[in-house]
Each structure stands twice: as C-alpha cells, then as structure tokens.
Amino acid sequence: MNTTHTLRSTTSLSGLWDFTFCRESLNSITLADIAFNDRIPVPMAFDALPMYPKHRGIGCYRTTISVPAGSPAYLMFEAVSMTGRIYIDGQLCAENKCGYEPFKVTVPMSDNASRELIVLADNRFDFGARPMHEEYFDFYQYGGITRGVTLHILPVERSSIRGLYITPLPGYREGEVRVDLDLDNAAAKQRFNFSIDGETIPVEVGQPDATGKIHFTTKVADPTIWSPATPNLHIARAELLDENEAAYDDAQVRFGLRRIEARGQNLFLNGEPLELRGYNRHEFHPNFGPTTPELQMFQDIHLMKGMGCNFVRGSHYHQDQRFLDLCDELGLLVWEENLGWGQREKTFKHPDFAAQHDKALRSMVDMSFNHPSIIMWGFLNECGSNEDYARPVFEESVQTLRALDSSRLITFATMFVEGDKMLDLVDIISINIYPGWYGALDVEDPVSQVAPRIEAVIESVNSRGFADKPLMVSEIGAEALYGWRDAHEDFFTEQYQARLLAEACRSVLDNPRMCGICLWHFSDARTYSAGYSIGRPRTFNNKGTFDEYRRPKLAHAAVKDIFLGRD
Ligand code: ADA
Structure with a gap:
C-alpha cells in the first residue's frame, strides 16, 4: 500500500483536469499558448479514450492545487x-x-495558496532523451497521467517522514522485523512513537544516520504469518513528536511476515518448498488502457487463483500499487520488474541509459518495498544478457537491489539460455522460451518441440556450472484468436494453444529440476502495428489464456486442470 498519513494533509488529485492534445515538440511548446479545450479524467491515458485513439504527441493537463502559504509541500x-x-x-x-x-x-514556496499545476505528458518515442523506452516494445505504451497523483502538505520548519520500511528478519515467526524510518530534515535527536497493530513499542534509539534514517529491530507482539493461503497483514505506524511530545507527522504501512529463500535448486516460502505456477500479466484493458479499474484487477487475481495459480509476473514495468495491494490481501506471489524489453547495444551504449535505469530501479523498490506478495525483483527482460556490453548495467542493478533489499530474490528473464553471460548474478534463473511457436514453421507436430527444449535448457544450465540454482520457465506460450476453433487445430486456434500450454505445464512441473512456470500470458494485450511486433493479428499479443475482455479460451480449462491437480 502506498504509505498513508493521517496527521499530514494529503489530497488525491483524481478527477477531471483541463486538457488539450498537441503535436508540438516538448522543447518548443509555450505554456501560455496552450488552449485547454477539453476536460478528461486523471488518472487515465489520453490515448485510451475514444476521443484520442492512437494519438502520439503531448497531452497537456491543467488543474489548481491549494497549498497554505509558507507550507512545504510535494x-x-x-x-x-x-x-x-x-x-x-x-x-x-x-x-x-x-x-x-x-x-x-517539490512544490516551490509561494505567498499564494492557489497554484496552477500543468503537466505535459509526451508519449512519442525519443531515444536520444529517453533511452529506457527506446521504441516499439511488444506492448502498447500509452500516454498521459496514467496513475494517481497526491498532494502532500508537510509540517513547517520541522522534520517529516520520507518513508517507513519494514523487513521481516530470519526470526519472522517470532515477529522479528527491521524498521527503517527515513526522515527529511531530521533533527539530531528525533523523538517519535512507533506502533505495530495499534500496540505502542518503546524504541530506545532516535539518532538518525547521515542519510536521515533511523534503524532498529523490533518484534510484532502477536505475529501471524503471511502466505498465499493465509495472507495476514500487520500495520506499522510511526509518529514524529515535537518538543511537547505532540505528534505532528505520521506514516502508516502494511507488511507481512514471510520469508522467501533459494536453497540449491529449490525455492522455499516460510521454510516450505515452493512451486511457482502462474502467469505474466500486462496492466491492460481495451477500455481503460493501462489504468485498469481496481475491480478488474480483483477479477484478474480471482481468475488466476481460481485456476490454481500462486504467482504472477508483472511484465514488464513497475506494478500499480493498487494491484500489489490486492495481491497482498488475496495472497498471490509477485515478481515485480523494472521497465525493459529486448534492448540491445544501442541502448546500453546510450550515455543516459544506466543512470535512468538505476533511478527507475530505485523508485520501484522504494515504492513497493513493504508488499509481502513481492518475492522477487526483476529487471531488463530479454536485454542483451548474452553480450559483454550489458555486463556493467546488469552487475550494477544486482548490487543496487541487494543493497536496497536483502530479503528478496533477484532475477531477470533471459531468452538466450545457452549464450547467457549473466546467470552467475541471479538467485533464480528464469528463461523465456517459445518452442512450438517461434521457429516452428514446417514442423509436422510443433508441440512435440516443447519437452525436448525444456530438457535442452536444463542440460545447458546444469553443464555451465549453475546446477545449484533454482531454474524456472518465465515465459512460454502460443497465440490463439478468441473464438477461432478449427478442425485443423493449427496455429492461432484455441485448440493449438491449449495443447501447447498443457504440454508446457506438464513438462516443466513434472521435472524436479524446475521450480516453476509462468505462462505467457494472462490476457491479450494491445501492441504496435510497427517495429518488432509487425505480424501480430489485430495488433494485439494474442497469447492470452483470456482475451482482452477476460473471456476464457480453451487453454483456461487445460491449464486449470493441471495447476489445480498439483495442490
Ligand atoms: C518475449 C517478451 C514478451 C512477448 C513475447 C512474445 O518473450 O518478453 O513481452 O513479446 O516474447 O509474445 O513473443
């Protein structure tokens, strides 16, 4: 959950904002000349609205915010x-x-309470300035203010809470946690109250370190364990106190007591062997683009859990906090990853790429740190991990993730397998393979490629010195057009997809060397009509087990049968 505050004033800016769309360049646009001629909702991608389909340019948004004169705010x-x-x-x-x-x-200080806020959101590719987005990935990247905006008013001339992070420790069963309270303008000796589940916990320390952080370990008085079957949550709360012991700023977060470990070839959750069964999922619905309503997220999680899934990979970008909240509450394990899709030398050699990637990686961990559902961090999906030029960014990403969070596993999804040069860096090896789909033309029975490919992957990973690391299939799949059932049961039919996914699930899950499978993908999602993905019927990636309206294809029953049979 995004950290919540009750003492400081926070205001959601969701609602209708003034809007106009223009195709000028971001560097030549003059604010005073923008003629706002429409009103659209925030959050929402403008190009997911019926008025602006496929519009590439600048979405200009305007609203008014109110900040008491002299108050710091962000x-x-x-x-x-x-x-x-x-x-x-x-x-x-x-x-x-x-x-x-x-x-x-940060909102600059002013004597006026009423302030004009303008946001320019440019959804055009601009590799020179924005290498992380490069160009056409295999998912449509919408434009606009696509997730929530909140105004925070901070206490005047005092320290305030930047973040509150709870890490379950090896003694998590007894409720042991580490607390990191991160402060802005920290006083030398900061007075504060700390509580868990409403019980005040006396804390002796109060001396922030050089970065403004206070750390301590403590115990949850009445610990209950988090797992997919028992998604129990606890609440931590910190309050900063003034000279008169009055609380003036606070932060509240939810967390769970659980432990994920990789030991030898296996994963363990809370000491129990863990087999991952799940889906890759894009945050997408045709009517809402990437700003999926929470009800849809809830339904998606129920559809997955109803099929026997315990795992979802949030491909291929920071997850929406509302989705993660629901995974925490409903009990679905998550792989969260930083934006990346198939970039190569051009991107890695861009002078700004490493810094922009690092910044995004840090913000992902910062924002999502307290979600117990997240068991692994990922980054750079299918990105040049077979080439030396990528090594520095991969190494730095792993170091950063380990420094920020020692309690979760680290992985990236590779498509190279045999040629991959970064497998030494990760806790769990994750491979994207498409036997029976790509490269399967002119094959008599393409599904017959699945089992041998999985064997070959295992052989390659083991023989290169990684026999002691857990190994999972992080993507596998085939396209099926919803409703296309045909006697030939050929490519693009629902029957072919169902056969292939069933074969993939059986071949992976019945093999003790593998610790899980994550199918590509949950529901059909829009992509581009150009670039890498030319040739996608409907300009959708149609490998969903559900179509974009969550109507099940035949694969639904086939996968469900196998997944539920594993419990
Ligand atoms: C890759 C990629 C996915 C998707 C998939 C496919 O593995 O990671 O985003 O593009 O291929 O459907 O080909």
Whole structure:
C-alpha cells in the first residue's frame, strides 16, 4: 500500500483536469499558448479514450492545487507516460523520463495558496532523451497521467517522514522485523512513537544516520504469518513528536511476515518448498488502457487463483500499487520488474541509459518495498544478457537491489539460455522460451518441440556450472484468436494453444529440476502495428489464456486442470 498519513494533509488529485492534445515538440511548446479545450479524467491515458485513439504527441493537463502559504509541500506522481514535465505557476519543477516510474515533485514556496499545476505528458518515442523506452516494445505504451497523483502538505520548519520500511528478519515467526524510518530534515535527536497493530513499542534509539534514517529491530507482539493461503497483514505506524511530545507527522504501512529463500535448486516460502505456477500479466484493458479499474484487477487475481495459480509476473514495468495491494490481501506471489524489453547495444551504449535505469530501479523498490506478495525483483527482460556490453548495467542493478533489499530474490528473464553471460548474478534463473511457436514453421507436430527444449535448457544450465540454482520457465506460450476453433487445430486456434500450454505445464512441473512456470500470458494485450511486433493479428499479443475482455479460451480449462491437480 502506498504509505498513508493521517496527521499530514494529503489530497488525491483524481478527477477531471483541463486538457488539450498537441503535436508540438516538448522543447518548443509555450505554456501560455496552450488552449485547454477539453476536460478528461486523471488518472487515465489520453490515448485510451475514444476521443484520442492512437494519438502520439503531448497531452497537456491543467488543474489548481491549494497549498497554505509558507507550507512545504510535494506532489507524488505514480506514473506519467512517457516523459512527464511538471510546471507549477509556470516554473518547470521536474522532468521524468520513465513512464512507469513514481516520482516526487517539490512544490516551490509561494505567498499564494492557489497554484496552477500543468503537466505535459509526451508519449512519442525519443531515444536520444529517453533511452529506457527506446521504441516499439511488444506492448502498447500509452500516454498521459496514467496513475494517481497526491498532494502532500508537510509540517513547517520541522522534520517529516520520507518513508517507513519494514523487513521481516530470519526470526519472522517470532515477529522479528527491521524498521527503517527515513526522515527529511531530521533533527539530531528525533523523538517519535512507533506502533505495530495499534500496540505502542518503546524504541530506545532516535539518532538518525547521515542519510536521515533511523534503524532498529523490533518484534510484532502477536505475529501471524503471511502466505498465499493465509495472507495476514500487520500495520506499522510511526509518529514524529515535537518538543511537547505532540505528534505532528505520521506514516502508516502494511507488511507481512514471510520469508522467501533459494536453497540449491529449490525455492522455499516460510521454510516450505515452493512451486511457482502462474502467469505474466500486462496492466491492460481495451477500455481503460493501462489504468485498469481496481475491480478488474480483483477479477484478474480471482481468475488466476481460481485456476490454481500462486504467482504472477508483472511484465514488464513497475506494478500499480493498487494491484500489489490486492495481491497482498488475496495472497498471490509477485515478481515485480523494472521497465525493459529486448534492448540491445544501442541502448546500453546510450550515455543516459544506466543512470535512468538505476533511478527507475530505485523508485520501484522504494515504492513497493513493504508488499509481502513481492518475492522477487526483476529487471531488463530479454536485454542483451548474452553480450559483454550489458555486463556493467546488469552487475550494477544486482548490487543496487541487494543493497536496497536483502530479503528478496533477484532475477531477470533471459531468452538466450545457452549464450547467457549473466546467470552467475541471479538467485533464480528464469528463461523465456517459445518452442512450438517461434521457429516452428514446417514442423509436422510443433508441440512435440516443447519437452525436448525444456530438457535442452536444463542440460545447458546444469553443464555451465549453475546446477545449484533454482531454474524456472518465465515465459512460454502460443497465440490463439478468441473464438477461432478449427478442425485443423493449427496455429492461432484455441485448440493449438491449449495443447501447447498443457504440454508446457506438464513438462516443466513434472521435472524436479524446475521450480516453476509462468505462462505467457494472462490476457491479450494491445501492441504496435510497427517495429518488432509487425505480424501480430489485430495488433494485439494474442497469447492470452483470456482475451482482452477476460473471456476464457480453451487453454483456461487445460491449464486449470493441471495447476489445480498439483495442490
Ligand atoms: C518475449 C517478451 C514478451 C512477448 C513475447 C512474445 O518473450 O518478453 O513481452 O513479446 O516474447 O509474445 O513473443
């Protein structure tokens, strides 16, 4: 859950904002000349609305915010796609270049309470300025203020809470956790109250370190364990106190007591062997683009759990906090990953790429740290991990993730397998393979490629010195057009997809060397008509077990049968 506050004033800016669309360049546009002629909802991708389909350019948004004169304040943007420029009273206050990355914007001080907020969201590719998005990935990248915006008013001339992070420790069964309370303008000796589940816990320390953090370990008085079957949550709360012991700023977060481990070839959750069964999922619905309603998220999780899934990979970008909240509450394990899709040398050699990737990686961990559902961090899906030029960014990403969070596993999905040069870096080896689909033309029975390919992958990983690491299939699948059932049962039929997925699930899950399977993918999702993905019927990636309206294809029953049979 995004950290919540009761003492400081927070205001959601969801609602109708003034809007106009233009095709000028971001660098030549003049704020004063923008004629706002429409009103659209925030959050929402403008190009998912019927008025602006496939519009590439700048979505110009305007609203008014109210900040008491003299009060420090910031805006929390959960996602502005792709480049977001934020102006307050005409002053450029921030520019963010990853469309899925949450970011904070300080509101400049003013004597006026009423402030004009303008957001320019440019959804055109601009490799020079924004290498993380490169160009056409195999999923449509919408534009606009696609996730929530919140205004925070901070206490005047005092320290305030930047973040509260709870890490379950090896003694998690007895309720042992580490607490990191991160402060802005920390006082030398900070007074604060700390409680878990409403019970105040006396804390002796109060001396922030050089970065403004206070750390301590403590215990949950009445610990209950989090797992997919028992998604129990606890609540931690910190309150900063003034000289008179009065609380003036606070932060509240939810967390879960659980432990994920990789030992030898296996995964363990809370000490029990764990087999991952699940889906890759894009945050997408045709009527809403990437701003999926929470009810749809709820239904998606229920559809997956109803099929016997315990796992979802949030492909291929920061997850929406509302989705993660639901995974915490309903009990679905998550792989969350940083934006990346198939980039190669051009991107890795871009002078800004490493820094932009690092910034986005850090914001992902910062935002999602307390979700017990997340058991692994991922990054750079199918990106040049067979080439030396990618090594520095892969190494740095792993170091950063380990430094920020020692309690979760690290992985990336590779399509190279035999040629991959980064497998030494990860805790779990994750491979994307498409036997029976790509490269399966002119094969008499393409499904027969599945089992031998899995054997070959295992052989390659083991023989290269990684026999002691867990191995999973992170993508496998085939396209099926919803409703296309045909006696030939050939490519694109529901029958072919159902056969292939069933064979994949059986071949992986029946093999003790593999620790799980994550099918590509949950529901059909829009892609581009150009670039890498030319040739996708309907300009959708149709490998969903459900279509984009969540209507089940034949694969639904086939996979469900196998997954539920494993419990
Ligand atoms: C890759 C990629 C997915 C999707 C898939 C496919 O493995 O990671 O995003 O593009 O291929 O359908 O080909």
